[in-house]
Amino acid sequence: MRKLLIYLKDYKKESIIGPLFKLLEATFELIVPVIMAHIIDIGIKNHDTLYIWKMGAVLVIFGILGLTCSLLAQYFAAKAAVGFGTALRHDLFWHIENLSHAEVDKAGSSTLVVRMTSDVNQVQSGVNLVLRLFLRSPFIVVGALVMAFTINWKAAMVFVVTVPLLAFVIYGIMVITIPLYKKVQRELDEVLLTTRENLTGVRVIRAFRTQKLERETFEHKSDMLMDIQMHVGKISASLNPLTYIIVNAGIIAVIWFGGIQVNVGDMTQGEVIALVNYMTQTLLALVALANLIITFTKALASAGRINEVFAMKPGIVDGNEKESAVQQTEEPKTAVSMEDVTFYYQESKEPALEHISFTAKKGETIGIIGGTGSGKSTLVSLIPRFYDVTEGRVFVNEKDVREYKVENLRSKVGTVPQKAVLFHGTIRDNMKMGREDASDEEIFEALKTAQALEIVENKPGKLDTVLSEGGKNLSGGQRQRLTIARALVRNPEVLILDDSASALDFATDANLRKAIAEDTNNMTVFIVSQRAASIMHADKIIVLDDGQMVGYGTHQELLKQCEVYQEICYSQFSKEEVQDHE
Numbered sequence: 259m260r261k262l263l264i265y266l267k268d269y270k271k272e273s274i275i276g277p278l279f280k281l282l283e284a285t286f287e288l289i290v291p292v293i294m295a296h297i298i299d300i301g302i303k304n305h306d307t308l309y310i311w312k313m314g315a316v317l318v319i320f321g322i323l324g325l326t327c328s329l330l331a332q333y334f335a336a337k338a339a340v341g342f343g344t345a346l347r348h349d350l351f352w353h354i355e356n357l358s359h360a361e362v363d364k365a366g367s368s369t370l371v372v373r374m375t376s377d378v379n380q381v382q383s384g385v386n387l388v389l390r391l392f393l394r395s396p397f398i399v400v401g402a403l404v405m406a407f408t409i410n411w412k413a414a415m416v417f418v419v420t421v422p423l424l425a426f427v428i429y430g431i432m433v434i435t436i437p438l439y440k441k442v443q444r445e446l447d448e449v450l451l452t453t454r455e456n457l458t459g460v461r462v463i464r465a466f467r468t469q470k471l472e473r474e475t476f477e478h479k480s481d482m483l484m485d486i487q488m489h490v491g492k493i494s495a496s497l498n499p500l501t502y503i504i505v506n507a508g509i510i511a512v513i514w515f516g517g518i519q520v521n522v523g524d525m526t527q528g529e530v531i532a533l534v535n536y537m538t539q540t541l542l543a544l545v546a547l548a549n550l551i552i553t554f555t556k557a558l559a560s561a562g563r564i565n566e567v568f569a570m571k572p573g574i575v576d577g578n579e580k581e582s583a584v585q586q587t588e589e590p591k592t593a594v595s596m597e598d599v600t601f602y603y604q605e606s607k608e609p610a611l612e613h614i615s616f617t618a619k620k621g622e623t624i625g626i627i628g629g630t631g632s633g634k635s636t637l638v639s640l641i642p643r644f645y646d647v648t649e650g651r652v653f654v655n656e657k658d659v660r661e662y663k664v665e666n667l668r669s670k671v672g673t674v675p676q677k678a679v680l681f682h683g684t685i686r687d688n689m690k691m692g693r694e695d696a697s698d699e700e701i702f703e704a705l706k707t708a709q710a711l712e713i714v715e716n717k718p719g720k721l722d723t724v725l726s727e728g729g730k731n732l733s734g735g736q737r738q739r740l741t742i743a744r745a746l747v748r749n750p751e752v753l754i755l756d757d758s759a760s761a762l763d764f765a766t767d768a769n770l771r772k773a774i775a776e777d778t779n780n781m782t783v784f785i786v787s788q789r790a791a792s793i794m795h796a797d798k799i800i801v802l803d804d805g806q807m808v809g810y811g812t813h814q815e816l817l818k819q820c821e822v823y824q825e826i827c828y829s830q831f832s833k834e835e836v837q838d839h840e
């Protein structure tokens with residue numbers, strides 16, 4: 259938690275003023291029983307109505323002042339806590355954005371969402387409550403004790419017994435409930451994760467008609483959450499009867515001893531009433547302190563989980579471009595090359611790629627083909643440095659990708675991932691993600707090449723058409739074409755199409771490849787596909803099998819030399835068709 263407190267640095271003033279106002283309010287609260295005592299001992303005893311009115315007015319003024327202080331304290335504490343939460347959320351988001359694919363894979367995106375949202379909220383509530391009550395509650399308890407002693411030390415001895423007893427009971431209940439509250443938090447996380455997964459995968463769930471199973475799983479998790487909440491609720495509920503028994507016993511004792519003191523003339527009736535008030539104030543302050551500690555413990559647990567995310571160091575960091583730029587004098591002829599690359603995913607014992615070497619010249623089209631899980635996506639993800647190689651080297655423009663500033667490298671390499679993801683916003687907003695200053699003309703140009711012009715032109719709002727979250731108001735093929743257009747808007751030197759035309763019909767796929775070849779000036783294009791038709795016209799084809807490069811050459815060369823390639827082609831075309839293409 260201490261590490262996170264730096265996010266309060268812009269709210270130092272609020273963090274001090276808030277608790278101070280709360281202390282001021284507590285001071286007014288501590289004075290009230292004394293005024294009450296005076297009303298009883300002077301006003302009522304002497305039938306002095308004017309005195310009672312005057313003191314009543316003082317009480318009202320104190321009440322208004324107390325309320326004002328309380329509101330101000332609330333305002334400053336809330337301002338500091340919300341500011342803290344916002345700054346923390348921004349930094350956490352920024353940090354997560356900078357994590358590489360490897361760290362996100364390891365943590366899991368759902369967990370990161372929960373930490374960004376509910377954990378940050380929990381810490382924010384903790385800060386708010388601490389600022390308001392951390393000083394106030396102990397101040398009231400100590401203040402009430404001191405006031406009780408100043409009134410009558412003998413009667414105040416009741417406090418000496420009652421307050422530790424109360425503290426002991428509250429502490430005992432906290433010791434039992436705090437681990438249970440942590441469990442509640444964990445169960446709540448489970449419910450949140452299940453909800454998120456269900457909502458994002460709702461179409462798949464419906465398609466496979468697994469709603470019943472999903473509902474049962476959800477109900478099970480939700481029931482578990484309810485059971486544990488009921489359990490902890492019952493224990494917490496025993497706090498009230500137990501503490502009230504102690505306080506009422508204390509009040510009886512105060513009245514009992516107070517009565518004796520009044521009889522012998524050592525105390526007044528008003529003072530007895532004041533002691534009773536102090537007893538009640540102590541109880542309320544201790545209960546508030548217990549709630550504060552419970553919330554604070556939950557906030558601590560959340561802070562720990564947030565710190566775990568901050569502790570993840572981005573695996574991909576900027577290289578020192580200046581140093582290496584000196585060495586590069588001539589215009590590079592090779593766009594992308596790999597030198598004996600081997601790659602293992604984190605915590606995987608089997609390599610996803612082994613000893614891969616190839617060279618792609620500027621303007622060439624490289625096809626990558628292979629069975630599912632053969633390493634095609636992994637291979638292309640090493641070019642924009644989504645992952646770093648385990649062994650070997652990857653070059654873009656004849657420079658090791660690790661020597662580039664990550665942003666600079668990725669501006670050269672446009673990637674269209676397997677899963678077409680669009681964002682909520684207009685088509686123009688989505689296209690401008692490719693390049694912020696792209697003009698409408700350039701966007702239309704890219705849409706034309708990506709065979710996506712008709713999608714936009716058929717929409718009444720054209721580029722201003724609003725896409726729903728994930729582009730769900732478009733078909734799979736339309737989404738794919740728009741994501742290709744988005745990558746083209748950037749006009750990258752290297753374009754990677756990672757199975758991103760799989761939802762297109764053969765004619766559109768062929769038109770797309772033709773347009774990319776004609777419209778993109780000297781762009782090096784990687785086409786990953788399981789369809790031989792999509793890559794057979796490429797200048798070079800890489801054939802992958804279980805992470806190994808089992809073939810590298812043109813369609814004709816591979817048909818003669820590469821068994822795996824032959825198998826793929828013959829499984830997709832008739833012998834005549836294959837020979838036609840030769």
Ligand SMILES: Nc1ncnc2c1ncn2[C@@H]1O[C@H](COP(=O)(O)OP(=O)(O)OP(=O)(O)O)[C@@H](O)[C@H]1O
Binds near residue numbers: 363606
């Ligand atoms: N994020 C990941 N973490 C761990 N292993 C992974 C990860 N992504 C892929 N793999 C593993 O690496 C291997 C290669 O996967 P990759 O996605 O590159 O194959 P692919 O040829 O693109 O498959 P497909 O055609 O089905 O998309 C597979 O064995 C896969 O299980």
